[in-house]
Amino acid sequence: MNVIVILNVLSLLVYLVAALQITVLLFKKPNFRGEGTFLILLALIPCYVNISNIFEHGFMMDYFDDYEGFFKDLYAMFILIFLYVHTIKKEQKTRTEHEFQIKSDLKLKSKLLTEIHHRVNNNLQIISGLMALQIESENDEKLTTSLNLIQNRIKAIASVHKLIYGSPNLLFVNLNQIFNSILSNLKITYLKDHAEIEFRELIEEGLEMDLDRAIPIGLILNELVSNCFRHAFKYGKQGFIEVSMGRLNDEFVLIVRDNGIGMEIDPDGKGIGLMLVRNLVKQLRGNLVIGSNQGVSFEIRFPIINANPIQI
Numbered sequence: 001m002n003v004i005v006i007l008n009v010l011s012l013l014v015y016l017v018a019a020l021q022i023t024v025l026l027f028k029k030p031n032f033r034g035e036g037t038f039l040i041l042l043a044l045i046p047c048y049v050n051i052s053n054i055f056e057h058g059f060m061m062d063y064f065d066d067y068e069g070f071f072k073d074l075y076a077m078f079i080l081i082f083l084y085v086h087t088i089k090k091e092q093k094t095r096t097e098h099e100f101q102i103k104s105d106l107k108l109k110s111k112l113l114t115e116i117h118h119r120v121n122n123n124l125q126i127i128s129g130l131m132a133l134q135i136e137s138e139n140d141e142k143l144t145t146s147l148n149l150i151q152n153r154i155k156a157i158a159s160v161h162k163l164i165y166g167s168p169n170l171l172f173v174n175l176n177q178i179f180n181s182i183l184s185n186l187k188i189t190y191l192k193d194h195a196e197i198e199f200r201e202l203i204e205e206g207l208e209m210d211l212d213r214a215i216p217i218g219l220i221l222n223e224l225v226s227n228c229f230r231h232a233f234k235y236g237k238q239g240f241i242e243v244s245m246g247r248l249n250d251e252f253v254l255i256v257r258d259n260g261i262g263m264e265i266d267p268d269g270k271g272i273g274l275m276l277v278r279n280l281v282k283q284l285r286g287n288l289v290i291g292s293n294q295g296v297s298f299e300i301r302f303p304i305i306n307a308n309p310i311q312i
Contacts, residue, residue: 004057012050019043038082045075117164124158149226149273152189156182156222160214173214175207179245182222190229196238197229204246210306216280217254223273224256224298232260232295239295250304252286257297 019040026036048071131151138144159181163173179201187199209217221243228241237260244255277298281288286302 002057005054008050008053008057012047012054015043015047015050019047038078038085041078042075042082045071045078049075114164117161121158121161124154124161128154128158145230148189152185152222152226153219155185156218157215159185160218164211164214172208172210175209175214175217175245176203176205178209178214178218179203179221179243182218183225183243186222186225186229190226194229194233196236197233198238198240200240200242202242202244202246207245207247207252209252212308213284213302213306216283217252220277220280220300221254221256223277227273228256228258228260228296231263232258234261237261247304248301251301252304254300255297257291257295259295261295262292263296 022036022039022043026040029036128151131147131154135144135147135151138147160173160178163177163181180203183199183201191197191199225241225243232241233239239259241258242256244253246253278288281300281302284300284302285307286300289299289301291297291299
């Protein structure tokens with residue numbers, strides 16, 4: 001037995017042992033089956049070449065030589081396929097790891113933002129509570145009225161933050177819930193002293209708004225409805241206050257109106273409340289129209305789509 005035969009026998013044994021180990025590994029690691037199948041083929045194909053060399057140099061038989069070239073080409077082809085599959089799988093693994101990292105970072109950022117809104121809401125509630133204590137201790141009616149206005153503004157902001165940290169969506173907030181919260185607080189504040197006033201709510205269902213415009217619209221609603229309660233009906237006069245909100249084409253439309261005594265329209269808006277409303281409407285990139293026919297009406301239109309959305 002010459003050296004060539006011995007080397008081919010040893011090489012054959014090595015390839016067979018490698019194929020056996022790869023087969024065992026396939027059963028232990030199912031996710032390795034794609035690459036493992038090609039590795040088994042890459043281990044078995046050279047066995048044919050070893051057997052051909054053993055018969056040619058050990059037994060002087062060249063029967064297997066006719067197919068030896070084919071198996072060498074086949075071996076080269078499987079190497080290329082294996083390298084391709086391995087590269088694709090490696091890229092998929094890298095992409096999966098990146099996606100997992102992105103999801104983890106997003107989850108962490110969402111938790112941090114939720115915690116921020118939660119703490120802001122708590123701080124605003126504390127401020128509101130302190131103002132309530134101050135209101136109770138004051139005897140000056142004008143001062144307590146002003147403090148009540150400020151307290152309601154704080155509650156309007158707090159209600160938005162409360163809904164944000166309780167919502168799974170950190171980009172948009174349910175506008176119906178914001179309106180319900182603010183209007184409920186205003187009714188508790190004013191209706192006990194104005195039982196003769198009918199309060200109407202015509203809010204379209206399913207309204208959503210981006211976060212950076214939720215607080216301005218909440219403050220506008222609080223300001224306009226508070227204004228109606230405080231100024232529209234005096235000396236126990238009966239009437240109604242109506243709040244409507246909906247979508248019209250590509251705009252949100254908010255209308256707050258009453259059938260009270262009306263008001264003198266000041267184009268410059270020197271009152272603090274109306275000045276605040278005008279500034280907030282500009283922030284929403286909207287338009288404010290004030291009517292004074294049979295009471296007063298405030299109509300605000302602004303785009304549904306925010307031109308400068310918040311980035312998270």
